[in-house]
Amino acid sequence: MVTGRHRWWRPVAGTALVLGGAVAAALLVLLGAEIAGAALGKPVDKDGLRVWGGIGQMAQGLLSLALLLPVVFLAARWVQRRPGGTVSSVVGRLRWDWLVRCLLLALPLVAASLGVMLLLPGASGDGTDDMVWAGLPDFLLGLAMVCVLVPFQAAAEEYVFRGWLTQAVGAWCRSPWVAILPQAPLFAAAHGWGTPWGFLDLVVFALVTGVLTLRTGGLEAAIGLHVISNLLAMGLSAAIAGALASDETAADMDAVSVCVDVVMICGYAALVLWWAGRRKVEAVGTGRTADDGDDR
Secondary structure (H helix, E strand, O other), rough: OOOOOOOOHHHHHHHHHHHHHHHHHHHHHHHHHHHHHHHOOOOOOOOEOOOOOOHHHHHHHHHHHHHHHHHHHHHHHHHHHOOOOHHOOOOOOOOOOHHHHHHHHHHHHHHHHHHHHOOOOOOOHHHHHHHEEEOHHHHHHHHHHHHHHHHHHHHHHHHHHHHHHHHHHHOOOHHHHHHHHHHHHHHHOOOOOOOOHHHHHHHHHHHHHHHHHHEEEOHHHHHHHHHEEEEHHHHHHHHHHHHOOOOOOHHOOOHHHHHHHHHHHHHHHHHHHHHHHHHHOOOOOOOOOOOOOOOO
16 A cells, blocks of 8 residues: 555565564564473473473464564554554454355365375375374363464464555556566465465465455465365364374375365356455455545
């Protein structure tokens, strides 16, 4: 969003604040885990860090990402001098009713695609040791952790990439469509380097959700797909012994799984755009905010 207070340096300074905030959040979570681990007598690994197990390690990673939400809002308010809610949508806030509809729309599509992937040959390795039940206590603990943290983690990633970065680049571009391009490879790279197919899948996800953000005027559609995808995938991992401790991400997907996922992503996008048109979801703001009558 470009406001009457826009200056060329504000997107740069704000992006630096977001990056610095990401590092600070990771260090803060690590420090908290070390202090709590020492108090609870957790063992120490070869690097001198407290060992929390797969569920604990995953929780630390998700929490580090979730803490980027307030960082983005502060960058908008402090650096760009605009309400933090303008990162959410053109109406200056998250449209909760539209978000709920997007979540409900994503649920059966993501569940179906995940089911297809599980049925693909080789999905469970050799079929002997890869899919071992985690046990009820570990499953419930892991599932609770996933349900509490994943919505914030997935939303934070959307606020950073489809929200902040897209708007920061868009502040310098005449066409808003150009703004969605840089965030896509950055989003894919942030998930690590796995297979070329996995990288492509993440780029497609970022581009499609970027288009949805522009066409629907907000992050709700992107958040809906991201939250449901991560909830179902990590919820399934919670049921498998050791799966939450794995370093694998979507970046490690194989070619066939990527084909299934891309079909689901494009199908979701088509349905969202159709539904947004039927409901006349506002895609262009009025150009005014509570504290700047010159916003546009």
